[in-house]
Amino acid sequence: MMLKGKTIIVTGGASGIGRATCVLAASEGANVAIADINKELAEETQGLVEAEGAKAIIIEMDTSKAADAKRMADETVKAFGTIDGIVCSAIKLKPSALEDLSEEDWDMVIDIGLKGYFLCAQAAGRVMLEQGSGSIVFISSIGGVQAYNGAGAYSVAKAGAIMLGNLVGVEWGNRGVRGNTVAPGQIPTPMTAAMFADPEIAAGRAAVVPMGRVGEANEIAEACVWLLSDRASYVNAATIKVDGGQAESKMMHTPGRNWGGKKIQYKAN
Numbered sequence: 001m002m003l004k005g006k007t008i009i010v011t012g013g014a015s016g017i018g019r020a021t022c023v024l025a026a027s028e029g030a031n032v033a034i035a036d037i038n039k040e041l042a043e044e045t046q047g048l049v050e051a052e053g054a055k056a057i058i059i060e061m062d063t064s065k066a067a068d069a070k071r072m073a074d075e076t077v078k079a080f081g082t083i084d085g086i087v088c089s090a091i092k093l094k095p096s097a098l099e100d101l102s103e104e105d106w107d108m109v110i111d112i113g114l115k116g117y118f119l120c121a122q123a124a125g126r127v128m129l130e131q132g133s134g135s136i137v138f139i140s141s142i143g144g145v146q147a148y149n150g151a152g153a154y155s156v157a158k159a160g161a162i163m164l165g166n167l168v169g170v171e172w173g174n175r176g177v178r179g180n181t182v183a184p185g186q187i188p189t190p191m192t193a194a195m196f197a198d199p200e201i202a203a204g205r206a207a208v209v210p211m212g213r214v215g216e217a218n219e220i221a222e223a224c225v226w227l228l229s230d231r232a233s234y235v236n237a238a239t240i241k242v243d244g245g246q247a248e249s250k251m252m253h254t255p256g257r258n259w260g261g262k263k264i265q266y267k268a269n
C-alpha cells in the first residue's frame, strides 16, 4: 500500500478528480479529509472512502477563506494526529470572453483556484514543516500551459498553480516537504459533463488527443497518489501532464507535407 498510515487532505474532494483521489488514496491505506463546500456530495465521497476500509472526515469549508483553511488543518490534526499530504483540487469555473469578464468573476476564479490553493497549502504545510515531512500536490490543467480561450480567468489561475507548486518545492524541499503539480487533460467530471453530453463535441474532444480518447478521473488520481507517496521521494517542483499527450500534439493537427514531399493526410488519430 502506497499511503499506509498517512493522512491526506483533498480539497474539492466531494466531486470529480478530487473524489477519485480520495477513493484511490483510501484504497492505498490513507486516512482522508474531504475538504469541500458541498457537504452532500462530500458525504457520498465519505461513503466511498469508508467502503475501501479507510477513515474519512468531512470539512465543510470555502477554500478561499483563510479562517476555513486553518480550521481544515486543525480538524484534520484533531481527527488523525497529523497531516502527511494535501491535494488542492477545488475550483469553480466561470467561462467568459475576456472582453466580457467581470471583476467579480475574475476574483471568484482566482480566489478559489489560486488564493485558495495557497491558503490550504500554507495551513497544511505548516503542520508538515513542523513534522519535517509531507507532500503537496496542486491540480493545474493543460489550460495552465496553454491559453484556454473563452474560459475566463481559468488559465491564469492554472498557470499560477504550476508556479505555486514550483515555489513550495523550492522553498520547503530542504525541510522535507515536496511540492508538485499535476496538469490533467480532458476528463469527464461534473464540471465538464455538459460539454461531453454533446456527442459531436465529445467525439471532437477525443479526436484531438494523440491517444484517441479523453481521460478518466481515476487516471489523474493515480498521479496524485504516486506524488503523495514516498515512492516519489525525489520528485519535487515538477509538473506532470496527464493528458494523453494532448498538450504536445499541435503538429498532429498542422497540415503540411512530409520530408519526402508527399502530402500528409490529416488524421484525427
Ligand SMILES: NC(=O)c1ccc[n+]([C@@H]2O[C@H](COP(=O)([O-])OP(=O)(O)OC[C@H]3O[C@@H](n4cnc5c(N)ncnc54)[C@H](O)[C@@H]3O)[C@@H](O)[C@H]2O)c1
Binding pocket: 011, 012, 013, 014, 015, 016, 017, 018, 035, 036, 037, 038, 041, 061, 062, 063, 064, 088, 089, 090, 091, 092, 112, 139, 140, 141, 142, 183, 184, 185, 186, 187, 188, 189, 190, 191, 192
Ligand atoms: N475535468 C477536467 O477536464 C479537468 C481538466 C484539467 C484540470 N481539471 C482540474 O481538476 C480539478 C477538479 O476538477 P473537476 O473536473 O473534478 O471539478 P468538479 O466540479 O467535479 O469538482 C470541483 C469540486 O470543488 C468544490 N468546490 C468549488 N468551490 C469550492 C470552494 N470555494 N471551497 C471548497 N470546495 C469548492 C466543488 O464543490 C466540487 O466538489 C480542478 O482544479 C480543475 O481545474 C479538470
